[in-house]
Amino acid sequence: MTFFLDQLLNGISLGALYALIAVGYTVVYGIVQLINFAHGEVFMIGAFGALSTWIVLGTVTGGSTAWWNLPLMLVGGMVVAVLTAVLMERFAYRPLRNAPRLAPLITAIGISIFLQEFVRLFFGEIPGFPDAKAAIPFPQIDFFTGDPVNVGGVLVHRGNFFVIGALIVCWAFLWWFVNRTATGRAMQAVSQDPDTSRLMGIDVDRIIVVAFAVGAALAAVAGVAHGLRYGNIDFRMGFLAGLKAFTAAVLGGIGNINGAVVGGLTLGVVEAMATAFMPGQFGGPSWKDVWAFVLLILILVFRPQGLVGAKVVDRA
Secondary structure: HHHHHHHHHHHHHHHHHHHHHHHHHHHHHHHHHOOOOHHHHHHHHHHHHHHHHHHHHHHHHOOOOOOHHHHHHHHHHHHHHHHHHHHHHHHHHHHHHOOOHHHHHHHHHHHHHHHHHHHHHHOOOOOOOOOOOOOOEEEOOOHHHHOOEEOEEOOOOHHHHHHHHHHHHHHHHHHHHHHHHHHHHHHHHHHHHHHHHOOOOOOOHHHHHHHHHHHHHHHHHHHHHHHHHHHHHHHHHHHHHHHHHHHHHHOOOOOOHHHHHHHHHHHHHHHHHHHHHOHHHHHHHHHHHHHHHHHHHHHHHOOOOOOOOOOOOOOO
């Protein structure tokens, strides 16, 4: 029983990480109907932005890992991720807004590769910086390096609490932002009919930029959560994480924010359980990605609208 609870909590933590990234996918898709495959690299850049912030702070503090570094790292990661996403939207996606859907999709893949190589080359040229081709240690804030916490007889790594807590806070913020602010209501209007929204005085371009910025900020939080959970980051981490997040968004229902959260948590739990309990050669960590995408195939075959239901907008 203890082993089962251990795997369940591990799966929930992993799923919360996927959900944080998947929500960013969903926000952008809901506004411009674009599957942004470069979103995983925004997640990666957010993690490197947080690491860079800590390194800059270290020139003053001597490399302190006190708790107050974490909010500053989050802000630094968000700033870098949001700036990247805004530039991406302005120079790569906006010129293709009225192009056939295949064009921005291919562009997104190209941007993904570009950002990976940019980070690898940029950090690899910094004297004294760890080899950018390998996993780079992520600063472990003091609170998260303490002994695991006993939850019902299960020892839980403290980084897992940050991931789950970050998902709850970000989910609540996003609900409030979308449903209770003027900008959020404008986002809902643009997602339904951008042309009519423009006639009603809504700056559609600004709303799309806001959507990219919100998604990037959530991805940056996920990047910091990944670093605290695993203890390292690398320039390739965004590719597979982005695919898993897209899978989570489809599982829950593409375009549905609540669905992205449900899909992420479901995917994380299924991965953890399949890794721990599948018999013989079909279990173990090497098969976790296989079972994740098997789950995606099953959902697409038997419930293509997703677990919660896709947000479908009919545009004239």
